[in-house]
Amino acid sequence: MSGASLVRPVVLRGRTAPSRVLFGPHETNLARDREISDRHVAYYARRAAGGTGVIVTEVASVHDSDWPYERAPRAADAVPGWAAVVDACRPHGALVLAGLGHAGGQGSSAYGQQALWGPSGVADAASREVPMEMEQPEIDELVSGFSAAAVLAAQAGLDGVEINAGQHSILRQFLSGLTNRRADGYGEDRTRLLREVLAAVRSGLDRDATDDRVLGLRLCADELAPWAGITPEQGVATALAVAGAIDYLVVVRGSGMSVFATRPDLHVPPGFNRSICGTVRSALGAAVPVVLQGSVVDPAFAQAALDEGIADLVEMTRSQIAEPDLVTHVRAGTPERIRPCTLSNQHSIVRDPRNPIVSDEAEPRAGHETEDPPGDSRTRTGRARRSVLVVGGGPGGMEAARVLALRGHRVRLMERADRLGGALLLTAAVGGRERMGVLVPWWERELIRLGVEVETGVEADVPELDAAERAGTGVLLATGSRPGPRPYMSDVPVLSAADFEAGVLAAGSAEAALDLPAGVVVVHDPIGDWTGVGVAEQVAAAGRRVAIVTRDAVAGVQLSRTGDLVPANTRLQRAGVVRELYSLLRGVHGGRAVLEHVWTGERREIDCAVVLDCGHRLPEDGLWAAHPDLPRVGDCIAPRTVYEAVLEARRAAAEFDAVA
Structure with a gap:
């Protein structure tokens, strides 16, 4: 199979997928109770319409002992939803498979109010909960649960199932010496349970006398814990032991000790599983098609993996959340129009107590397909053209200009800086965040394609807005943000994170931007997101001594939402960054920073030559104050993320369109 085109059909057990691109199973929080909902249906159908070849639905629990997160689907409740997904995707040709699994000791007892199941009584690294060691009756129930779920999937008309033996999987836990310390047959041969499950699932799929349903396996091939994993x-x-029982294999990595490694954020280079996938593919030969997984976001990279025999199919899940039409654009010869995936995980990782809906920062329609929101950016025709002035060339301004142009209006975009990008350029200048910048050239290309008149290095003022309104031109403000007040006094230089990163861009490096007094650089981080951690890493890499001051128990506490909390603190430790925890910065005097413990009020001092302030920002709303009747989007309403800026830009463009 290797060497075939990424967008050409592929046959799996007699069933033909229209492309070799797979949309893999992932948490969405789209479920209604524990069912596959109408939101799931629309979400998967949109990717099928965009040309994906194989869709694997969100993993459904195969037994009532498993309830890993609040909105986790359950196979027993999923049949109507599965059938609806098949009906919605079939016109587009995509194969639809049910993800099936059991989280075992990585689950939660909070919802089912019963003990977790596991191969041995080994506490989970994250929850610290000790599962009940399964005896033969529980093992038999588990195997029967997988078989019954396969029967239900076949009854729903699905093309097959994919069994999860990767992350959050009891099957991986049985395969691993980290969690399987049994002395019986399931410990002596750790593949035994997996082989029994695959045999039972095959039997369940073939129960309706149809022997062409696909059986896939998601298999952890490296737990990144060589001492026992x-x-x-x-x-x-x-x-090799299970190759004869399956129709395709997805190679993944990670364990309960490294959950972040399965779908890491943008600090990990795309395509990180390429080597291990190639190793497995070489061992299997042509015995079973192998799927490359691991932050694959570039179609050219994916095609190279096929050409070089690394894989036979490629999973591109997060990239299709960001761009549902990825395959369509590749087929059409317009890959430059593919909306890039930043891999930031800010909206694509949703296994979170807040239960956020899966989405993407530059495509907020993802996960909200049933709502047909006012921010829908699809091209509109048959509407009156009108002139529009967009002030500000950050994410909000660029997206507003793009959508207005798509809707047929004549758009002029003014940006006071020498190039477009706004705060997103500064974000991408932070150490380890370079990939955030991939969105800027995409927006620039789209604006050129759509004929938007772009002016950079020009600052709009109140008379300009007055003149535009007198001429009947619509005006939309996307003027960004400015530094907020600082709750401390300092007699040493203080730079905001934005000013520092602007210096990095202008000077070409952090070393050149830090042409400041020698000594310890104190990074003030009252927010706890990626900014403070990234700036601290960047400054340490420039050879300066760094201390990061945070009120939290751990640096970058909000990074738990994106999966980067443990890796970020590991990077800080290796870089020699001193973490001043539970601390408030109260002032800097004579080269000494005064820190106050958030609980006790105890004060102490550390050396400080420079402060880089990563504190909150405020709207840059001077123009709006003079024209409060004008619509505004993004940070000039309230400084937040790219997601909110893009969403508000679409809504504002749609409202303008409705008025026009």
């Missing part, structure tokens, strides 16, 4: 060598051995 699954190693690549063991992963290959397991793949």
Whole structure:
């Protein structure tokens, strides 16, 4: 199979998928109770319409002992939803498979109010909860649960199922020496349970006398814990042991000790599983198609993996959340129009007590397909053209200009800086955040394609707005933000994070931007997001001594939402950054920063030559104050993320369109 075109059909067990691109299983929080909902249906159908070849639905629990997160689907409740997904995707040709699994000791007892199941009584690294060690009756129930779920999937008309033996999986826990310390047959041969489950699932799929339903397997081939966990060598051995029972294999990595490694954020280079996937593919030969997984976001990279025999199919899940029409654009020869995926995980990782809906910062319609929101950016025709002035060339301004132009209006965009991008350029200048910048050239290309008149290095003023309104031109403000007040006094230089990163861009490096007094650089981080951590890493890499001051128990506490909390603190430790925890910065005097403990009020001092302030920002709303009748979007309403700026830009453009 290797060497075939990414967008050409592929046959799996006699069933033809229209492309070799897979949309993999992931948490969405789209469920209604524990059912596959109408929101799921619209979400998957949109990716099918965009040309994806294989869709694997969100993993459904195969037994009542498993309820891993509040909105986790359950196979027993999923049949009507599965059938609806099949009906919605079938016109587009995509194969639809049910993700099936059991989280075991990585689950939660909060919802089912019963003990977790596991191969051994080993506490989970994250929850610290000890599961009940399964005896033969529970093992038999689990195997029967997988078989019954397969029967239900076949009854729903699905093309097959994918069994999860990767992250959050009891099957991986049985395969691993980290969690399987049994002395019985399931410990002596750790592949035994997986082989029994696959045999039972095949039997369940074939129960309706149809033997062409696809059986896929998501298999962890490296737990990144070589002292006891699954190693690549063991992963290959397991793949060989089960190759005759499956129709395709997805190679993944990670364990309960490294959940962040399965879908890491933008600090990890795309395509990180390429090597191990190639190793497994070489061992299997042509025995079973192998799927490359691991932050694959570039169609050219994906095609190269096929050409070089690394894989037979490629999973591109997050990139299709960001751009549902990815395959369509590749087929049309317009890959430059694919909306890039930043891999920031700010909206695509949703296994979170807040229960956020899966989405993407530059495509907020993702996950909200049933709502047909006012911010829908699809092209509109048959409307009166009108002139519009957009002030500000950050994410909000660029997206507003793009959508207005798509809707047929004549758009002029003014940006006071020398280039477009606004705060997104500064974000991408932070150490480790470079990938955030991939959105800027995409917007620039779209604005050129749509004929938007772009003026950079020009600052709009009140008379300009007055003149535009007198001429009947619509005006939309996207003027960004400015530094907020600082709750401390300092007699050493203080730079905001934005000013520092602007200096990095102007000077070409952090070293050049830090042409400031020698000594310790104190990074003031009252927010706890990626900014403070990234700035601290960047300054340390420039050779300066750094201390990051945070009121929280851990640096970058909000990074738990994107999966980067543990990696970020590991990077800080390796870089030699001193973490001043539970601390408030009260002032800097004579080269000494005064810190106050948030609980006790105890004060102490540390050396400080420069402060880089990563505190809150305020709207840059001077123009709006003079024209409060004008619509505004993004940070000039309230400084937040790209997601809110893009969403508000679409809504404002749609409202303008309705008025026009």
